[in-house]
Amino acid sequence: MAAPVAIHLEFGGGAELLFNGVKEHHVTLPSQSEPWDVKQLLVWIQRNLLKERPELFVQGDSVRPGILVLINDADWELMGELDYRLQDQDNIVFISTLHGG
Template structure:
């Protein structure tokens, strides 16, 4: 059983507007049988934090194109993307590079 994890989530570049305008969230992910990874984190965010228009944040089981994801200040592409296993005290940042016009 994976223990609960305390992580910090940050949303920027307009992504915070989907989360009541709140940029930083300190969250505790509950215990679950499998280790937490980014894929399960995204499902949890969609279920628990996302306030509106999920199609602007997620697409299928990943973030939609145009959202940059940083894990502890490193590009998630270097960390294994959806398969990265979260560690206690990780900092995960989502920055939207999409701008309306």
């Protein structure tokens, strides 16, 4: 069993509006048989945090184009994107680069 993972999530650039305007969330992901990865995290966020309009945050099983994802201040493209295995105390930031007018 993989142990629970405590992580810090941050939403900015307007993405926080989908989460009742709350920018920062400290969450503990429950134990599960396999280590948590970003793909599973996105499903968890949709089920537990996302309050409205999921289509503005996710597309298919990834984040929507126009949302920048940083893992511990590095672009997630350098970290393996959806396959990145979450570590305890990771800091994951989602920033919307699309601004409505």
